[in-house]
Amino acid sequence: MKALIVLANEKKEGSFCHALADMAKRTLRDAGYEVILRDLYAEHFDPILTHEELSLSGDEVSGELRAEIEQILATDLFVVIHPNWWGMPPAILKGWIDRCIRQGFCYAFTADGPVRMLEGRKAIVFTTGNTPQEIEVSVNHDPLDNLWKNIVFKTVGIDDCVRMNIASLIMSTPQQREQWLLEAKAELEKLL
């Protein structure tokens, strides 16, 4: 089984997102998964979907982009980790979605209707934020829940998407953060 962890945090190391990624990597390896960890900031991922790239037919998609897509197609379990910036992922991760969750490979529209090409996979999304969860829901309408579950993963056929929002990070103690890591691990283990 293969797992792909996609991490987008502006720090080089030491963030709570990094701690979540390390926990996920260890947990998945212990469970026998082959794990790839993509730290989009560390690798200077280019988030810009250009007109040229968007216009390529399926056969023409090559090189780095084809490798990105094949990595996705080979994945059984997706783990996405990022801070909540304006109810959305950081731009670097938004661009990973724009470029790599590509029509014709991950989903398609045909005369018979939409085709969801990643059915049977699973996904878990960990987001971190400073807005307390009850305000994120009542005032902001928790946009990340809709974006990841209903817009991104449902489109490609993954109805089985779990999301855990961790907040408020800025107001938390080290003990609280340790507890969140345990809870995150437990959520991940439910999918294994």
Add this chain to the structure above:
Amino acid sequence: MKALIVLANEKKEGSFCHALADMAKRTLRDAGYEVILRDLYAEHFDPILTHEELSLSGDEVSGELRAEIEQILATDLFVVIHPNWWGMPPAILKGWIDRCIRQGFCYAFTADGPVRMLEGRKAIVFTTGNTPQEIEVSVNHDPLDNLWKNIVFKTVGIDDCVRMNIASLIMSTPQQREQWLLEAKAELEKLL
């Protein structure tokens, strides 16, 4: 009065987003506005908010980023134009939000609560998509409406944000698109 048009479309020219931007520029100039049009793709805007940039104190923000922020602070009317990609703006525009709608300049959190520093300005957002509007609302929960009105512009004090979604572009005729441009112009003129 000053208007800032922020355009994010992957094409160099000829897109319906470009037609909307041209219409907005002409309409605003005719109404006496000083207009700046930012075509983020054309200028290869860098959407990556780095840890270093995020960590700068207010006094330290300089150069290109300070110019970006001052452009925003000088704006009376914002016009945002982009396609709907996964219920969000393209990454290049997401990064413009991440970097330029900056805490300490556009909004702040103080001991007395949040401060919204762009009060009194206006905003209009034109989005384009291929999903028919009724499906965008019923199935996708129209995330861009929440993101722009409730998350981005409300945070900085602009409660007076109008959004017009134009869909389905892929199924439209030239006559329909001409009609949409007229409707978009009418929506913009209501704000003048």
